[in-house]
Amino acid sequence: xxxxxxxxxxxxxxxxxxxxxxxxxxxxxxxxxxxxxxxxxxxxxxxxxxxxxxxxxxxxxxxxxxxxxxxxxxxxxxxxxxxxxxxxxxxxxxxxxxxxxxxxxxxxxxxxxxxxxxxxxxxxxxxxxxxxxxxxxxxxxxxxxxxxxxxxxxxxx
Numbered sequence: 774x775x776x777x778x779x780x781x782x783x784x785x786x787x788x789x790x791x792x793x794x795x796x797x798x799x800x801x802x803x804x805x806x807x808x809x810x811x812x813x814x815x816x817x818x819x820x821x822x823x824x825x826x827x828x829x830x831x832x833x834x835x836x837x838x839x840x841x842x843x844x845x846x847x848x849x850x851x852x853x854x855x856x857x858x859x860x861x862x863x864x865x866x867x868x869x870x871x872x873x874x875x876x877x878x879x880x881x882x883x884x885x886x887x888x889x890x891x892x893x894x895x896x897x898x899x900x901x902x903x904x905x906x907x908x909x910x911x912x913x914x915x916x917x918x919x920x921x922x923x924x925x926x927x928x929x930x
Contacts, residue, residue, distance in 0.1 A: 816847045878904030885911040907928040
């Protein structure tokens with residue numbers, strides 16, 4: 774799942790790829806913040822298992838239907854072009870470490886991205902983290918995400 778703060782994008786738990794999966798308590802905390810925003814929020818998800826190389830699971834089955842309602846719309850199984858168009862027309866991206874935050878950075882969108890403690894892409898400052906130093910980026914390890922700071926960050930944009 775990815776939250777795309779549109780007028781926002783988000784990831785469900787997966788043991789195979791923890792960098793793509795927000796812990797359930799963080800999902801709950803983030804949804805509470807997003808519900809308070811005065812804009813439409815899109816949760817982008819896939820309700821099927823997507824195998825990668827050597828049949829390793831890339832992410833778990835994601836079912837975000839329980840989040841639907843109010844200002845949150847759940848979009849399931851969008852194509853890559855449709856997801857990129859949603860990012861282009863969105864105000865911000867919120868979610869776990871993903872190529873979607875990179876697409877949002879390329880579009881110069883505000884990005885709130887969350888990742889596991891000691892995540893390798895952050896420790897090595899890899900090319901995948903090229904937007905982390907930007908003023909319009911909030912990056913946090915999962916345990917460090919503060920709901921009040923997230924809300925203040927999103928309301929700035």
